[in-house]
């Protein structure tokens with residue numbers, strides 16, 4: 001980087017979750033950018049969670065895909081952009097010529113910017129002429145999209161984040177807000193501190209970190225939410241908690257919905273039995289909801305990712321319609337979006353059953369309007385394949401070319417081994433990514449290097465409809481280019497006009513104009529999504545755009561007018577202007593448990609990792625909270641399966657299997673298992689949970705049932721456990737099971753293996769050269785072996801092996817890698833694995849910002865008789881920065897106060 005460049009601060013938006021926090025990046029030439037929360041952004045007002053705070057560490061270029069590559073004679077080689085783009089354009093064109101437009105497909109992502117997404121959708125639906133473009137939002141928000149369309153007539157989120165602060169009750173359904181939308185959770189926490197009467201209800205089969213804040217936790221049986229909310233609807237109606245004027249003037253369909261609810265769910269005692277919750281707690285929830293007007297019901301993947309996901313969404317919305325609690329401050333149903341631009345993707349119609357700007361595929365007037373606006377040669381006139389079906393069609397051969405952009409389906413789709421088979425068979429696989437080696441890029445015939453966060457430029461929309469700029473503050477590395485650019489270049493090479501954009505601003509302008517195009521004219525229907533106020537902006541105004549909630553119109557005086565809340569006037573987007581109740585008949589998950597597969601596999605997220613870890617996995621700070629893949633289950637179930645905490649176990653379903661370490665997090669009911677989604681073939685030998693997940697989908701939305709797959713668990717037998725810390729990457733072919741963890745200046749491996757260990761084995765594994773200064777220690781009878789080697793006094797690698805997984809803590813050894821050379825004392829105690837006068841082991845990391853372990857916190861709580869999280873922070877700093885770990889500190893305090901040993 002040019003050292004003469006001035007220090008500059010750029011305001012941008014976090015690339016992770018749908019909260020959409022504003023970030024300020026200060027770039028000093030030659031150093032890593034300094035990342036902080038943007039105090040001027042309304043979503044976070046300066047707060048960042050631990051993932052946002054660690055963004056700087058993820059910007060290093062190791063592992064980045066920097067040049068286009070093409071497959072030749074079975075292996076990949078570097079190519080110029082021209083050659084790579086020709087391969088894509090030529091391949092797509094010839095397949096279309098021979099087999100028609102439905103033989104090609106795009107599979108894109110809610111992590112694209114709106115501008116990239118807009119171009120991808122225009123390319124497929126307007127020019128290729130097929131709706132075979134789907135997105136990972138199918139796996140994420142599509143049940144909410146479908147639920148919104150059924151209830152409101154359009155995919156609309158009525159409320160704003162501020163409503164969480166204005167509410168008197170917040171119901172969090174299937175949402176681990178504390179870990180997955182952390183800064184929003186911080187806002188709830190602060191609101192509750194200021195006003196303890198604010199009631200928080202958590203509905204989740206697991207006792208998550210989010211439940212620490214809740215006044216009431218309903219640990220529902222997985223998949224039974226429709227019973228719960230039908231039961232609520234029925235209860236409210238029976239107790240006269242109904243806004244009759246609102247229902248009469250602004251809704252339709254109540255009778256059917258209520259009859260359906262009454263039929264199965266009219267008796268709370270029966271509902272409590274089916275949902276497997278304490279009847280008193282269920283009634284407390286119903287009574288609380290009935291008595292409180294200002295209720296926000298926020299939901300996420302425990303609702304969406306289900307074979308009854310769309311019905312779950314509508315069952316929740318029904319309760320808000322009955323009580324007229326929508327469109328006003330402090331109330332409403334609220335879909336928490338996952339990805340940074342889940343919403344933007346929906347605005348541009350990125351799903352296979354939608355058109356751009358909230359137009360509908362099955363509305364001929366809107367199809368015509370769109371084609372005319374694009375001056376496109378054709379327009380898709382039937383829905384394309386949804387994600388799961390799309391990859392089936394690839395395997396069956398009806399789709400022959402697929403271009404995957406900003407998503408990692410080999411890890412994230414259900415029945416993920418099917419995706420591997422599909423890509424192996426596919427004639428042309430194009431992958432655009434920022435990382436060279438992912439489970440998906442390995443199957444590419446053409447690899448296109450994309451600009452990543454900090455390099456790309458455009459807009460995203462968060463959960464509350466707020467459009468924010470993501471701005472570049474770093475130069476493009478290597479030959480990486482924006483995703484929209486690659487799409488336009490391919491379109492141009494296929495002879496399509498209409499892709500000559502100069503920059504992201506030009507695309508945004510077209511997108512904004514389209515939203516107002518024939519909107520409400522000539523019987524085509526009025527679309528609420530209208531940001532035409534932002535069309536015609538100059539480039540410098542686009543660059544300076546402040547976060548703004550849509551719809552956005554321009555006032556007579558030229559200022560932009562944002563919309564905080566929708567439906568305040570009771571007008572909805574259905575032709576009738578009314579909202580619809582939807583009759584939701586409850587049903588159980590598609591695949592039932594049985595003797596062979598007696599446990600229900602639930603999958604989801606950990607606090608400090610993002611999806612398949614291609615970015616967060618680069619940060620040593622983020623690695624410590626959950627370094628290894630895990631299987632969280634109830635101790636009694638572990639006993640029945642013959643597996644033990646800390647040891648390895650195999651989880652098997654009808655679709656696949658994986659191996660990870662058993663843990664008892666304490667939050668799981670009997671009969672369920674939780675496994676995180678983050679590990680891939682790049683970070684672990686065998687921990688890709690997607691391979692196990694059943695491919696059942698919701699019949700309306702096509703969203704997979706990620707939260708419920710029947711599985712069984714059995715021991716994964718190894719003869720020894722080991723860890724290695726090494727400056728260089730190892731070849732692990734001979735190791736039965738391993739996980740790779742990024743350290744600061746080294747790589748850490750956790751392993752389980754079989755066969756003899758000893759000096760020869762260790763030298764080969766660590767690839768120690770003959771010159772190295774080798775030290776080792778063996779206790780054959782105990783099955784223990786330890787070795788390390790140094791070069792010029794500098795520690796290069798160490799390995800610790802034991803028969804049981806009880807091995808020294810890794811932190812002290814990790815610290816030695818920062819030293820230029822080791823002193824005699826450190827060297828002497830190296831193989832003991834701990835410093836000569838080291839205090840007690842800090843335990844697993846709770847606070848990633850300050851690196852504070854669980855044992856340290858528990859000791860402080862005991863010694864100083866601490867009672868509040870604020871006292872813990874004052875004492876040991878934990879929780880004092882981003883606050884993401886505050887719920888876990890709360891849990892340790894709760895355990896200490898009831899005298900339990902705070903060990904998990």
Ligand SMILES: Nc1nc2c(c(=O)[nH]1)N[C@H]1C(S)=C(S)[C@@H](COP(=O)(O)OP(=O)(O)OC[C@H]3O[C@@H](n4cnc5c(=O)[nH]c(N)nc54)[C@H](O)[C@@H]3O)O[C@H]1N2
Nearest residue numbers: 174175176180222223300301302338604605607610611707
């Ligand atoms: N740290 C972190 N944060 C993230 C992400 C990440 O990868 N890491 N990803 C982002 C994305 S894309 C998304 S979509 C969001 C997801 O955010 P969340 O939906 O909050 O996260 P999940 O862990 O997938 O699942 C939420 C909860 O649903 C519960 N659940 C399972 N089955 C049921 C059920 O039948 N009923 C109910 N009521 N609950 C159930 C699970 O136990 C789990 O605690 O997170 C976003 N934020």
Ligand SMILES: Nc1nc2c(c(=O)[nH]1)N[C@H]1C(S)=C(S)[C@@H](COP(=O)(O)OP(=O)(O)OC[C@H]3O[C@@H](n4cnc5c(=O)[nH]c(N)nc54)[C@H](O)[C@@H]3O)O[C@H]1N2
Nearest residue numbers: 136139140406407408412432433434450603611612614706
């Ligand atoms: N079992 C199970 N599976 C799940 C879920 C679950 O709860 N359980 N949740 C589902 C949900 S909600 C989601 S959202 C998905 C997420 O799943 P994925 O989308 O597959 O996961 P990511 O790791 O976010 O993949 C993004 C990819 O894009 C790359 N990338 C990052 N930025 C850019 C860019 O600007 N351009 C390009 N071209 N590439 C970029 C990254 O390196 C990475 O390879 O997982 C789904 N899968």
Ligand code: SF4
Nearest residue numbers: 014016017021049052
């Ligand atoms: S809560 Fe965290 S991950 Fe989500 S946008 Fe904010 S900083 Fe990023």
Ligand SMILES: [Mo]
Nearest residue numbers: 139140338339
């Ligand atoms: Mo998601």
